[in-house]
Amino acid sequence: xxxxxxxxxxxxxxEVGEDLISSKNFNSDLAPTKIKExxxxxxxxAALWVGISICVPTYTxxxxxxxxxxxxxxxxxxTILIANIIVLVPLTLNAFAGTKYGLPxxxxxxxxxxxxxxxxxxxxxxxVACGWFGIQTMFGGxxxxxxxxxxxxxxxxLGGVGEVIGFFxxxxxxxxxVLKGANSIKWLETLSAPLLLIVSLGLLFWASDKVSYTExxxxxxxxxxxDGFAKYFMxxxxxxxxxxxxxxxxxxxxSRYAKSQKDQVIGQIMGLPLTMFLFASLGVVMTAxxxxxxxxxxxxxxxxxxxxxxxxxxxxxxVMIVIATLSTNTAANIVSPxxxxxxxxxxxxxxxxxxxxxxxxxxxxxxWELMKKVGMIESDVSVEAYxxxxxxxxxxxxxxxxxxxxxxxxxxxxxxxxxxALYKEDAYPAFNWAGFIALLIPVCFTMMAxxxxxxxxxxxxxxxxxxxxxxxxxxxxxxxxxQVVMKTExxxx
Numbered sequence: 001x002x003x004x005x006x007x008x009x010x011x012x013x014x015e016v017g018e019d020l021i022s023s024k025n026f027n028s029d030l031a032p033t034k035i036k037e038x039x040x041x042x043x044x045x046a047a048l049w050v051g052i053s054i055c056v057p058t059y060t061x062x063x064x065x066x067x068x069x070x071x072x073x074x075x076x077x078x079t080i081l082i083a084n085i086i087v088l089v090p091l092t093l094n095a096f097a098g099t100k101y102g103l104p105x106x107x108x109x110x111x112x113x114x115x116x117x118x119x120x121x122x123x124x125x126x127x128v129a130c131g132w133f134g135i136q137t138m139f140g141g142x143x144x145x146x147x148x149x150x151x152x153x154x155x156x157x158l159g160g161v162g163e164v165i166g167f168f169x170x171x172x173x174x175x176x177x178v179l180k181g182a183n184s185i186k187w188l189e190t191l192s193a194p195l196l197l198i199v200s201l202g203l204l205f206w207a208s209d210k211v212s213y214t215e216x217x218x219x220x221x222x223x224x225x226x227d228g229f230a231k232y233f234m235x236x237x238x239x240x241x242x243x244x245x246x247x248x249x250x251x252x253x254x255s256r257y258a259k260s261q262k263d264q265v266i267g268q269i270m271g272l273p274l275t276m277f278l279f280a281s282l283g284v285v286m287t288a289x290x291x292x293x294x295x296x297x298x299x300x301x302x303x304x305x306x307x308x309x310x311x312x313x314x315x316x317x318x319v320m321i322v323i324a325t326l327s328t329n330t331a332a333n334i335v336s337p338x339x340x341x342x343x344x345x346x347x348x349x350x351x352x353x354x355x356x357x358x359x360x361x362x363x364x365x366x367x368w369e370l371m372k373k374v375g376m377i378e379s380d381v382s383v384e385a386y387x388x389x390x391x392x393x394x395x396x397x398x399x400x401x402x403x404x405x406x407x408x409x410x411x412x413x414x415x416x417x418x419x420x421a422l423y424k425e426d427a428y429p430a431f432n433w434a435g436f437i438a439l440l441i442p443v444c445f446t447m448m449a450x451x452x453x454x455x456x457x458x459x460x461x462x463x464x465x466x467x468x469x470x471x472x473x474x475x476x477x478x479x480x481x482x483q484v485v486m487k488t489e490x491x492x493x
Contacts, residue, residue, distance in 0.1 A: 032102035045267025070223030083240030098252025134366030141167030399466025
């Protein structure tokens with residue numbers, strides 16, 4: 001049977017034939033989803049974002065903005081809200097191709113970077129996700145360690161070794177969920193979302209009599225007197241947009257399961273901005289309350305809850321944190337690199353191998369912290385500093401990719417992709433140099449800013465400068481350079 005593309009309502013479905021199965025660019029995991037697989041409603045997608053957003057790093061964002069970016073509490077919370085409203089734009093736009101054609105992120109990238117060229121942005125995205133996977137697994141492992149410490153004094157005596165064992169227990173839980181496929185993630189997010197919201201609101205209520213909201217909201221900014229607000233706000237805003245710069249690229253990995261474009265758009269609007277704002281606010285309140293409760297400022301919720309003098313409450317809270325971190329980690333940090341690594345060699349790397357490769361790289365990227373916990377090395381680098389320094393850096397690399405993807409799909413291809421050509425061996429260019437030029441020029445400007453201290457604003461506002469410059473460059477190159485314009489199957493018909 002020959003491969004055919006058919007339209008069903010607003011969707012397109014690929015009937016895969018022998019000619020495509022034998023292609024080195026195709027495997028069943030990277031194939032477009034069937035109509036029957038597109039079952040995620042707006043509530044499932046909203047639950048996905050609730051599950052992803054409620055996690056330890058989100059809790060610490062307010063503290064990161066006040067301590068590292070020189071913002072007041074009110075400025076920090078407004079920055080988080082505005083950033084997540086802004087990030088909805090690339091999230092919803094880049095989700096369109098996934099919803100319409102059922103395509104995962106790496107295959108969508110082939111349109112703007114070429115069949116082989118797509119591996120470059122895929123690997124960039126994949127390694128960032130592996131780093132976050134390691135960070136989140138560290139938090140989940142700590143929660144498991146504290147839970148077991150509450151019910152066993154022998155386990156508590158293990159100290160850092162117990163934390164490392166907890167890391168690997170939590171690692172195995174994550175890998176197990178993702179190996180079962182997209183439906184297991186869908187149900188995990190749907191079941192955990194309301195539970196996590198209830199627990200978050202409960203913690204906020206519990207801390208309400210332990211902190212003065214008036215004093216908290218009037219906390220002054222941690223920046224030199226006389227310095228203006230704009231510079232600090234833009235740096236903080238860039239970092240917060242960069243927080244979801246990863247998902248704004250690989251959102252097709254999830255939108256390919258949406259029931260409709262309306263569902264993916266409304267679901268993301270419902271699930272992301274308010275959840276991020278509320279949970280970051282909880283982090284600010286609880287961190288402030290820690291001074292009253294324990295005489296010290298504790299910005300890590302796991303350590304904070306571990307200070308409570310009630311084994312039962314600590315144990316229950318740790319179970320909630322494990323669920324929260326599991327729902328975040330599986331969706332945000334394993335799905336994308338699994339698909340990204342498959343894209344390197346679809347005939348040799350399947351879903352299982354992609355998941356295990358992601359897990360192995362995640363361990364390697366947190367090896368320094370694991371060795372520090374068991375006393376093998378000494379390091380004064382904190383996980384919080386690791387996160388805050390990363391946010392600006394990686395957003396500078398990912399911004400241009402987001403801009404290029406949006407321009408390619410909406411302005412160059414006008415929402416019409418030749419899906420068959422994206423899987424066949426000789427039907428589409430191996431490298432689309434327009435994409436690489438539009439990516440490398442912003443990256444070069446970023447490197448100049450870092451190493452030669454010129455045009456520092458380009459790095460400071462990395463996601464915005466990268467996204468806009470990448471988008472404009474790609475559009476100009478595609479429109480005004482000699483090239484072979486490939487027509488879609490619909491245009492040929």
